[in-house]
Structures are given as C-alpha cells and as structure tokens.
Amino acid sequence: MTQKNFLGLLLCVSMAVFAACNSGGEKKGETSTTNEPAATTGGGSIASEGSDPKGIGPHKNVELTHPLDEKMVAAGKGIYDVKCSSCHKTTDEKLVGPGWKGVTDRRTPEWIMNFVTNTEEMIEKDTAAQNMLEVCLVKMPNQGLTEADARSVLEFMRNNDGKK
Structure with a gap:
C-alpha cells in the first residue's frame, strides 16, 4: 500500500468514527453561529452524557x-475524494x-471540526467519540488536516445534507 493510499485510508477511518455511527436525530435550525443547544436524538443530547x-x-x-460557500464545498469534495471516499x-x-x-x-459544527483536527484527544476524552x-x-x-481543510470538509458535509 502506498503512503498516499494509507493516509487516505486513515482519514476515511477517522471520519467514520464521528460521521454516522449513531442514529439520526431532529434537525436543528441553522444560524450563522452555533451558540444554541445541540440537536437531540431520542429525547437526549446528541452528545453522550458527560460529553460537550x-x-x-x-x-x-x-x-x-449562508448560503454555502461553493469554493469550500468544492475543496471539501476534493478532500473527500482523495482521503475519505475509500471508507465513507x-x-x-x-x-x-x-x-x-x-x-x-x-x-454540531464545532464537534465535527474538533474531531477532525483534534482526533486523538476527542477519542481519549469525548464520551460521544468513545x-x-x-x-x-x-x-x-488524525489526518493532519489544516483548519481550512477541516472547514471545507464541514461545508461539503453541509452541502451533502442539503443545507443551503
């Protein structure tokens, strides 16, 4: 396996942990900032007990x-195609x-960004990730994504979920 393929596999595996292991939940309203409570699943917080x-x-x-940044969506798709699509x-x-x-x-957008940029600590300390x-x-x-890469992947995810 080449180093590029290995790194791609690692990113995909990484994104797998946070992406969709738990069931869907209620949609929360989008705002330009996310100071509101997290969405819920089955009456509870999307984060597990003890998890932020x-x-x-x-x-x-x-x-x-708002609307989605199409340049970030395209950059996120490129990252997904190279590093994520083999696993997700x-x-x-x-x-x-x-x-x-x-x-x-x-x-939440913050949880996603923290997970892809602070993977090891999230897995070690975040109950939802665990x-x-x-x-x-x-x-x-950890795939070593830059902040810009992680933000672009988030924008691609938002686009994938039909956000406008």
Missing part, C-alpha cells in the same frame, strides 16, 4: 456561511466507516 456537544478542542464557535459514502450506507448522510444534523468507537470498532487516526 461542541467536543474537545479549539473550536468553540464555528461561523457557518455520502449516503447513510456504512462502508469501512459510517456514511455521512445526516452528520450535520447529529453533530461511544461511536465502540459501535464502529475503528479508531480514526
């Missing part, structure tokens, strides 16, 4: 674009990792 819905890491308030589908179908459909309805690891049985390694 924004995750663990530097991302405390991700500014969302954009549907709800599981491949190596879970499908991405609905992930932006189940997780619970998904138990279900998925695949530990997502």
Whole structure:
C-alpha cells in the first residue's frame, strides 16, 4: 500500500468514527453561529452524557456561511475524494466507516471540526467519540488536516445534507 493510499485510508477511518455511527436525530435550525443547544436524538443530547456537544478542542464557535460557500464545498469534495471516499459514502450506507448522510444534523459544527483536527484527544476524552468507537470498532487516526481543510470538509458535509 502506498503512503498516499494509507493516509487516505486513515482519514476515511477517522471520519467514520464521528460521521454516522449513531442514529439520526431532529434537525436543528441553522444560524450563522452555533451558540444554541445541540440537536437531540431520542429525547437526549446528541452528545453522550458527560460529553460537550461542541467536543474537545479549539473550536468553540464555528461561523457557518449562508448560503454555502461553493469554493469550500468544492475543496471539501476534493478532500473527500482523495482521503475519505475509500471508507465513507455520502449516503447513510456504512462502508469501512459510517456514511455521512445526516452528520450535520447529529453533530454540531464545532464537534465535527474538533474531531477532525483534534482526533486523538476527542477519542481519549469525548464520551460521544468513545461511544461511536465502540459501535464502529475503528479508531480514526488524525489526518493532519489544516483548519481550512477541516472547514471545507464541514461545508461539503453541509452541502451533502442539503443545507443551503
């Protein structure tokens, strides 16, 4: 396996852990900032008990674009094609990792950004990430995405979920 293929596989596995291991939830309203409570699943917070819905890491308030930033969507698709598509589908179908459909309805933008940029600490300390690891049985390694890469992947996920 080449280093490029290995790194692509690692990113895909990483995204699998957070993307869709748990069931869908209610949609939350989008705003330009995310200071509101997290969406819920089955009457509970999308984060597991003891887990911050924004995750663990530097991302405390991700500014969302309205409408979607098409340049970021395209950049995110490029990253997905190279590093994620071998493990994830954009549907709800599981491949190596879970499908991405609905992930932006189940997780806050901050949680997603923190997970893809602070993977090891999230898996070590975030209850929601740990619970998904138990279900998925695949530990997502850190892919070393830049902040811009991670934000572009988030915008691609939002586009995939039909956000405008």
